[in-house]
Each structure stands twice: as structure tokens, then as C-alpha cells.
């Protein structure tokens with residue numbers, strides 16, 4: 001069934017939503033994005049996603065084309081028009097149609113291109129991978145050094161994901177200077193002696209919205225948290241490993257580079273954290 005999508009102020013059938021070949025997003029990957037999950041027709045962690053969007057735009061010297069209320073209204077309208085119960089909403093803002101290809105930014109008054117669309121994912125919350133866990137490989141982190149900006153420049157994570165697929169596993173963890181930065185599209189964690197260990201925020205990783213909420217809920221539940229980098233060897237020897245993202249919530253990792261983590265099945269901490277995240281984020285869903 002054809003979706004209704006949003007393009008620059010209009011709600012259109014997906015086949016009618018067209019963007020210029022000179023769009024800066026198309027020729028320069030000059031744009032930012034957000035992905036918000038929908039459960040029971042409601043938006044999870046929405047204020048966090050809007051805050052990060054504003055930061056990504058400002059780091060790239062782009063204006064925010066819409067107010068928070070307008071962003072919320074568009075998200076809600078797309079949920080309604082596409083009857084989304086469980087799924088995601090993808091939002092992208094690019095520096096617009098420059099009318100030609102040029103490394104220099106187009107004139108200040110060039111309107112940005114604003115695109116939003118839905119992806120229906122029935123069964124998102126009941127994902128069987130929460131029980132089976134996922135297998136990952138490690139690959140070098142060859143991305144640029146401003147990973148805190150959520151740009152649409154996703155070629156390297158996409159290549160890393162394909163490398164994982166070719167090697168028969170689910171995903172790749174990226175390693176720089178001997179330490180795990182993050183997953184191709186998620187933040188990574190290990191658990192040792194009950195303590196949750198995850199890399200601290202910096203320009204080296206995306207500041208995950210799910211990460212921020214989960215760490216807050218875990219701290220409120222008196223769980224111990226340590227924010228520091230860890231190696232693949234430490235992760236392989238950990239009691240548990242897991243990752244977070246807006247569309248996956250919390251998912252266990254049971255194998256890293258062929259070595260079983262813990263007893264090779266979903267651990268109690270990751271399982272508890274997934275429950276906690278779903279429970280708490282649903283309370284604040286809008």
C-alpha cells in the first residue's frame with residue numbers, strides 16, 4: 001500500500017514526492033536525520049530526538065525550519081494517515097536545492113528540503129531477537145570524526161553492515177585505537193559483575209537518545225553504571241553485551257568475533273533493561 005509522506009509542507013503519496021537532482025543531500029550528503037519509534041501509535045523519546053535534531057542542524061550551520069510544535073504535528077499526522085501502530089518515523093533535513101553542484105554552501109535563503117516518512121514495523125516491541133540475541137563482528141571504525149552529528153553520510157556504516165552480513169552475522173561493532181566506539185547504528189554496552197559499562201559521550205560517537213533515557217532509568221533503578229571505553233577482548237570476556245537504538249530499544253549481543261559472550265544467550269541485565277526501557281519510555285510517549 002502506498003504511504004503518505006511529508007515533503008516541504010505537503011502530504012503526498014510516496015510516488016509523487018520528488019526532490020531535485022541538485023539537492024545538497026543527494027550530491028553532498030549534506031543533511032541530517034532523526035528516527036523516532038512509534039509504539040501503540042505514540043512517539044517514544046520525542047523531546048530528545050527534537051533536541052538532537054536542533055543540535056545537528058546548528059553544528060552544520062543550518063537553521064531549524066520548523067518549531068517543536070510543528071515537528072510534533074507532522075509526526076502525529078503521519079502516524080494517523082498511515083495508521084502506524086508500531087514502527088518508525090524517519091525525518092531528514094538537507095541544505096536544499098542549490099541549483100547546481102558546488103562545494104560552497106548555497107545562498108542563505110535557499111530553503112532546506114524537509115522529508116518525513118513512516119515505516120510500519122508490526123511486532124517491533126515483541127522482537128524475537130530480544131530472546132535469541134545477535135551476533136556481531138568487529139571492524140575498524142573508518143568514519144569521519146564528527147560522529148556526534150547525525151548526518152545522512154552513512155556509507156561506511158552501510159559497508160560495515162554488509163561485511164557483517166557476508167560473514168553470516170547480524171551487525172558490526174566499530175573499533176578505533178583498540179576500543180569499541182559504537183555499532184553501525186547503535187550504542188554498545190557490556191555488563192561485568194552487575195555493572196553496566198558504556199563509552200562516554202564525545203565527538204567519537206552518536207549521543208544516542210535511547211542511551212540517555214536508558215542510563216537515566218538504570219540509575220533510578222540503583223544499577224551501577226561506568227562510562228568508559230572497552231575493548232573487544234573485554235567485551236568477549238564480559239558477563240553480557242548489548243546495544244541500544246531508537247528502533248531496536250535494547251537488544252542482547254551473544255557472540256563477538258566468533259566468541260560467546262557469557263553463556264551465549266540473552267543475559268538477565270539486558271533483558272531487564274529492555275523491559276525497563278519499554279515500560280518507562282511508554283509512560284512518557286506522546
Ligand code: PMP
Nearest residue numbers: 185186187206208209210245246
Ligand atoms: N550510534 C549510531 C552510529 C547510530 O546510527 C544510532 C542510531 N541512529 C545510535 C548510535 C543510537 O541512537 P538512538 O538511540 O538515538 O537511535
